[in-house]
Amino acid sequence: MSKTIITVVGKDAVGIIAKICTYLAGNDVNVEDISQTIVQGYFNMMMIVDTGASTKPYAAMVAELDELGNAIGVRIRCQREDIFTKMHRI
């Protein structure tokens, strides 16, 4: 229940992962897996994180990551993992 998928899409730049990870660490969110690709010059990253130890309300985390994305020029989405596993796994 506490697993969350964070996706980041945007123009590649220095320090994107660092800035996101700094935010997550500051909120006791543990990063379990990162995968990334570059599609047509666009940075495309997915993180599987565990928010179980975080005290930050989910809605606040969604909003703050969205703001952080705006600040660094990428789109950051934060969604509970279930929406993907239910759709793609039987």
Added chain:
Amino acid sequence: MITILEVNETNKMIEQEKLDVRTITLGISLLDCCDADLDALNRNIYDKIAGLARDLVSTGREIELEYGIPIVNKRIAVTPVALVGGRACRSPEDFVEVAKTLDRAARDTGVNFIGGYSAIVSKGMTPTDETLIRSIPAALAATERVCSSVNVGSTKTGINMDAVKLMGEIVRETAEATKERNSIGCAKLVVLCNAPDDNPFMAGAFHGVSEADAVINVGVSGPGVIKHALEGVRGANFEILCETVKRTAFKVTRAGQLVAQEASERLGIPFGIVDLSLAPTPSVGDSVAGILEEMGLESAGAPGTTAALALLNDQVKKGGIMASSFVGGLSGAFIPVSEDQGMIDAVNRGALTIEKLEAMTCVCSVGLDMIAIPGDTPASTISGIIADEAAIGMINQKTTAVRLIPVIGKDVGDTVEFGGLLGHAPVQKVNRFGCADFINRGGRIPAPIHSFKN
């Protein structure tokens, strides 16, 4: 472990192909609200709805935010009001007061529609049923969010032709009562045959007497997702076409099932069903007609349309049924005209007539839906169309419905704007040959032979 490709596929469905959960509908029984005093009845109804639905909208928003999938509508369906108001409502005016209470409860809980201003008269009408039905025009004129439905037949009971006759008149009166707003009252009034007890979609949603005290039903959508998937198999044979619809419907339904379970858990209200329907909206790329055209038709309405819709409806069910633990409601493909830009275009280019739409209702999930017709269409003609649809439903053991809008003051060639999800519609030609002598016979059409299964 989930892969980046799968995550991107889901997010693309949501962001570019308009995947959404169309509605979370909270069904509420009002049977325990009955009272002989009208004020007490209204108070009981308001308190029960306001109490149970207090957190419906905020919970819907929470789920939307956490899973990143839009939940377009949050709605309420209640016990058919004719069953609840009998002791207190002596006149149509009394029932209108109940409609106003429902409207107030809907507004205060933040839902956009509340369904269940209804009567189930498949075999016969009680005096209370008839009083409620006669109050519908005034009730829909006096309220904003109330939806009304009347079930006039079923495979088990046959068709109540007295009710069919009356509903032709009521549809006309509703059009007159709301003529200042393009007869919009008729967009919130549907006449059904074989109405399900657990349909989450408006205007036909009500909370049947077979249901628990409160229940969460969810309607999924996703015509854009299906269309996009079919773009990838252009020219392929029917086996591949069907398989693609089925697989995609599975994915769409899984999202609906997840939302339904979450909503049920968070609200502490049992989960009822997922309705596997493809529900179009007027926005571009969210069209059932678009799917039919992607299958190879020049326009919706062309020869082949009924076959295309039949396979679509069937594959949506087959894909969806494995994705959900309980399916119900209407489940299939909706073909409303005003709510589907592809259908509107097909009518405008002369490819889609009411007669073709009638044929399509034999294989779609509902019926003649959101069709604007000339304002001078006689009540008996509307009743004739209702009787035809009810016959299709009765004989084919499926739900059928009629939601026609005789737009007062408008004629073929005019276009009517209803606004929002209700969309806009060209006024369509109706067969002008009369059927009054048929409709005026009265009585009922007996149940078909294949209904006797005991």
